[in-house]
Amino acid sequence: METATYNLKRFRREILRQFLMFGSLLLLFIFFSLSSPNFFTFGNIVSIMLATCVNGMLALGVTFVIITGGIDLSIGTVMTLSAVMSGVFITYWHLPVFLGILGGVGTGMLCGFANGVVISKMKLPPFIATLGMMMVAKGLALVISKAAPIYFTHAPSFSRIAMGSLVGKLFPGFDVPNAVLIFIVSIVLASIILTKTVVGRYDFAIGSNEEAARLSGLNVDKWKTVIYSLCGIFVGMGGVMMASRLNSAQPALGQGYELDAIAAVVIGGTSLSGGEGSTIGTVVGAFIMSTLINGLRILSVPQEWQIVVSGIIVIGAVYLDIIRRQG
Amino acid sequence: MKEPLVLMEGIDKSFPGVRALENCRFELMPGEIHALVGENGAGKSTLMKILTGVFQKDAGHIIYKGKEVRIPNPRAAQELGISIVHQELNLMPHLTVAQNIFIGRETRRKGFSLFLDEEEMNRRAQELLEMFHMRIDPRIKVQELTVAKQQMVEIAKALSFNAEVLIMDEPTATLSEAEVGELFQILRKLREKGMGIIYISHRLEELKEIADRVTVMRDGHYIGTLNIQEVTIDRIISMMVGRNIYETSSKGRIDADAEIVLEVKNLSRGREMKNVGFRLRKGEILGLAGLVGSGRTEVARAIFGADPVDSGEIYVKGQKAHIKSPSDAIRHGIAYLSEDRRRYGLMLGLSVEDNVILPSMKDFLNFNCFINRKKSKEKCEEYVGKLRIKTPTLAQKVKNLSGGNQQKVIVAKWLMKNCDILIFDEPTRGIDVGAKSEIYKLLNELAEEGKSIIMISSELPEILRMSHRILVMCEGRITGEINAQEATEELVMKYATMRNKNE
Ligand SMILES: Nc1ncnc2c1ncn2[C@@H]1O[C@H](COP(=O)(O)OP(=O)(O)OP(=O)(O)O)[C@@H](O)[C@H]1O
Ligand SMILES: [Mg+2]
Numbered sequence: 013m014e015t016a017t018y019n020l021k022r023f024r025r026e027i028l029r030q031f032l033m034f035g036s037l038l039l040l041f042i043f044f045s046l047s048s049p050n051f052f053t054f055g056n057i058v059s060i061m062l063a064t065c066v067n068g069m070l071a072l073g074v075t076f077v078i079i080t081g082g083i084d085l086s087i088g089t090v091m092t093l094s095a096v097m098s099g100v101f102i103t104y105w106h107l108p109v110f111l112g113i114l115g116g117v118g119t120g121m122l123c124g125f126a127n128g129v130v131i132s133k134m135k136l137p138p139f140i141a142t143l144g145m146m147m148v149a150k151g152l153a154l155v156i157s158k159a160a161p162i163y164f165t166h167a168p169s170f171s172r173i174a175m176g177s178l179v180g181k182l183f184p185g186f187d188v189p190n191a192v193l194i195f196i197v198s199i200v201l202a203s204i205i206l207t208k209t210v211v212g213r214y215d216f217a218i219g220s221n222e223e224a225a226r227l228s229g230l231n232v233d234k235w236k237t238v239i240y241s242l243c244g245i246f247v248g249m250g251g252v253m254m255a256s257r258l259n260s261a262q263p264a265l266g267q268g269y270e271l272d273a274i275a276a277v278v279i280g281g282t283s284l285s286g287g288e289g290s291t292i293g294t295v296v297g298a299f300i301m302s303t304l305i306n307g308l309r310i311l312s313v314p315q316e317w318q319i320v321v322s323g324i325i326v327i328g329a330v331y332l333d334i335i336r337r338q339g
Numbered sequence: 340m341k342e343p344l345v346l347m348e349g350i351d352k353s354f355p356g357v358r359a360l361e362n363c364r365f366e367l368m369p370g371e372i373h374a375l376v377g378e379n380g381a382g383k384s385t386l387m388k389i390l391t392g393v394f395q396k397d398a399g400h401i402i403y404k405g406k407e408v409r410i411p412n413p414r415a416a417q418e419l420g421i422s423i424v425h426q427e428l429n430l431m432p433h434l435t436v437a438q439n440i441f442i443g444r445e446t447r448r449k450g451f452s453l454f455l456d457e458e459e460m461n462r463r464a465q466e467l468l469e470m471f472h473m474r475i476d477p478r479i480k481v482q483e484l485t486v487a488k489q490q491m492v493e494i495a496k497a498l499s500f501n502a503e504v505l506i507m508d509e510p511t512a513t514l515s516e517a518e519v520g521e522l523f524q525i526l527r528k529l530r531e532k533g534m535g536i537i538y539i540s541h542r543l544e545e546l547k548e549i550a551d552r553v554t555v556m557r558d559g560h561y562i563g564t565l566n567i568q569e570v571t572i573d574r575i576i577s578m579m580v581g582r583n584i585y586e587t588s589s590k591g592r593i594d595a596d597a598e599i600v601l602e603v604k605n606l607s608r609g610r611e612m613k614n615v616g617f618r619l620r621k622g623e624i625l626g627l628a629g630l631v632g633s634g635r636t637e638v639a640r641a642i643f644g645a646d647p648v649d650s651g652e653i654y655v656k657g658q659k660a661h662i663k664s665p666s667d668a669i670r671h672g673i674a675y676l677s678e679d680r681r682r683y684g685l686m687l688g689l690s691v692e693d694n695v696i697l698p699s700m701k702d703f704l705n706f707n708c709f710i711n712r713k714k715s716k717e718k719c720e721e722y723v724g725k726l727r728i729k730t731p732t733l734a735q736k737v738k739n740l741s742g743g744n745q746q747k748v749i750v751a752k753w754l755m756k757n758c759d760i761l762i763f764d765e766p767t768r769g770i771d772v773g774a775k776s777e778i779y780k781l782l783n784e785l786a787e788e789g790k791s792i793i794m795i796s797s798e799l800p801e802i803l804r805m806s807h808r809i810l811v812m813c814e815g816r817i818t819g820e821i822n823a824q825e826a827t828e829e830l831v832m833k834y835a836t837m838r839n840k841n842e
């Protein structure tokens with residue numbers, strides 16, 4: 013009987029955690045809605061969602077890495093490199109759009125794979141390895157594009173990947189861009205991978221106690237490489253989405269995105285020391301960030317102050333998480 | 340004669356600066372329980388890690404069922420049918436019991452081999468745990484379990500492999516007597532099925548009860564293998580240490596008017612502690628006995644300020660003390676040596692010296708900020724010598740010491756701090772006979788110097804031998820108080836199982 017009541021207590025605590033997280037987001041919504049009539053409109057909600065997509069993609073990817081107790085600082089510039097590569101495929105080489113997409117996503121995966129190999133085989137700390145990759149990817153993006161944006165003017169279908177609206181076709185009036193749809197599918201995918209498959213299980217196992225995982229017979233090096241590559245796939249998708257949204261690959265954009273993504277993950281309750289985390293948390297974290305920026309902009313708070321507030325929110329959210337963990 | 344299941348011959352292994360094994364030998368027959376004993380750092384764990392693919396041997400042969408084998412990694416050992424319970428807990432705290440048991444060989448959903456079949460794993464884990472009479476919910480996260488329960492999960496996991504060779508590196512160190520009995524029954528059953536079991540333990544009394552043969556190691560060397568019936572415990576000890584061992588004299592009574600240094604009143608928290616109260620006198624060794632999970636550690640941690648309490652008062656030397664954190668406790672002269680050394684006791688990545696001087700750093704500072712290395716080195720060397728800590732240098736990282744020597748480092752750390760009230764939670768867990776008696780001697784010396792000691796231990800003989808007075812706990816309450824003269828194992832067990840029927 014003891015375990016039953018115990019389970020119940022644990023269950024309640026878990027519910028409370030989830031609730032608090034959604035609650036914070038809801039509170040933000042209510043606050044901004046009351047402050048400005050321009051906030052809670054269909055158009056603005058869609059623009060919040062759209063703003064969340066790219067950061068959310070990166071955050072989903074890096075969630076896997078952070079759960080192993082690692083970190084990936086290269087996601088921002090690898091995203092840029094992926095965008096540039098799809099530009100190279102489509103605009104320079106005139107390949108079909110779907111190959112361009114594959115090329116972009118593949119680039120992300122390759123960079124993730126390289127990170128994984130450097131970390132697991134060469135035993136570099138993730139922080140250093142991915143810091144290196146961050147610079148390599150940034151440099152490559154500039155070299156390949158000759159430091160100029162690549163436009164997708166030849167391939168009008170490319171911009172529809174993100175900005176077209178399948179939903180709008182089915183339900184006229186509800187012009188939710190495809191980017192949002194792709195993001196939702198990615199969330200579902202990431203959740204399934206994390207909670208239902210071996211990859212997810214080993215992800216948590218490695219983060220919880222790497223030595224124990226090794227002694228249990230897991231090929232830790234292999235699984236780490238898989239997880240960094242997986243992160244790369246999400247980053248690559250983020251890159252393609254970004255390029256499609258801007259209808260161009262901007263080689264100078266991207267640095268700094270990694271920190272926003274990591275902030276979203278952390279706000280979502282994923283522990284930087286590994287072993288704990290969820291995709292839902294990350295998604296809510298990403299939404300909290302973009303809702304905040306959006307709302308502050310509508311209230312005409314200067315951009316500099318928006319950054320200050322975001323910083324405070326990161327600290328506050330993690331503090332809240334620490335408190336509810338103790339409770 | 341039957342063919343041995345495992346034969347290890349001429350095994351050498353060196354680590355930087357340490358010759359851990361030299362020309363070592365070990366033989367295991369099917370259907371036997373073979374004990375492996377030796378002092379801390381003798382090389383027992385290292386030898387077993389070579390057999391299970393954690394370390395690679397520098398030289399020698401491993402012959403398994405008549406054929407020479409290579410064991411490059413833990414997976415390879417599992418595939419050969421060799422499974423091990425490591426000396427240190429090796430679980431993933433954030434995963435559930437079932438997830439831990441089946442890690443690396445999860446049941447997959449039929450049809451989709453990428454997907455996990457969680458219910459099936461929970462069900463199988465439940466079956467496994469029930470088969471061994473372990474009352475643990477497979478869905479619970481391991482970090483929510485006590486150390487003893489975690490140890491049982493570890494054992495269940497090793498048993499789930501249906502291996503032919505089962506290695507247990509000090510499985511009983513964290514278990515209570517009842518649980519040990521349970522484990523022995525399981526081991527006997529497995530032996531009947533023809534499994535070969537290697538059993539490492541520092542509780543030599545256990546060997547007579549469970550083992551068929553015993554192999555003794557000393558300083559990385561093979562000393563000999565004997566049938567357990569033909570050998571006395573004393574003979575084993577002398578093979579292990581090759582020197583005489585300190586014996587404690589029986590305890591007298593502490594003066595009834597000796598100063599009361601610590602008084603605890605009405606300490607309570609939830610179901611774990613109920614109205615715990617007692618007094619500790621100057622120069623007294625107070626034993627805290629009880630089954631694992633009876634709340635002894637909770638009391639110790641509460642006094643030390645490591646966990647909050649619902650209610651209760653603590654008086655140090657007659658003054659009410661407000662202890663909210665360990666640093667408050669240390670300021671009041673209370674030290675606590677934790678039972679789970681890996682989690683709370685040591686900084687594994689730091690050197691022996693850094694670990695030992697940490698709590699007493701203040702005594703080694705010049706101008707309040709520079710560490711006086713010379714002084715700290717001298718002092719550390721003194722304690723390393725006293726406790727016979729086996730380490731090549733003071734700069735060795737603690738994680739590279741053998742399990743028992745890590746435990747000694749914690750003891751050294753708190754002895755050096757020179758607190759007046761010392762709480763030792765299972766101080767001799769995993770420590771060899773020689774070092775155990777050193778620690779007993781130190782405890783007695785400390786008490787004679789006028790320090791007061793609370794000693795928690797699951798080993799009854801130890802509690803009986805060391806304490807002036809024994810408090811027995813059961814389900815969070817103090818159920819009995821016994822003076823050293825009247826104490827017997829039966830009496831302690833009677834109080835330890837005095838459950839409150841009204842609940
Ligand atoms: N990874 C390592 N690096 C360096 N030295 C090591 C390492 N592992 C073990 N040693 C050393 O090898 C020797 C044997 O250690 P081992 O752990 O086998 O002892 P043990 O017999 O199991 O002792 P205990 O009873 O304390 O567990 C010790 O001197 C130890 O310091
Ligand atoms: Mg050992």
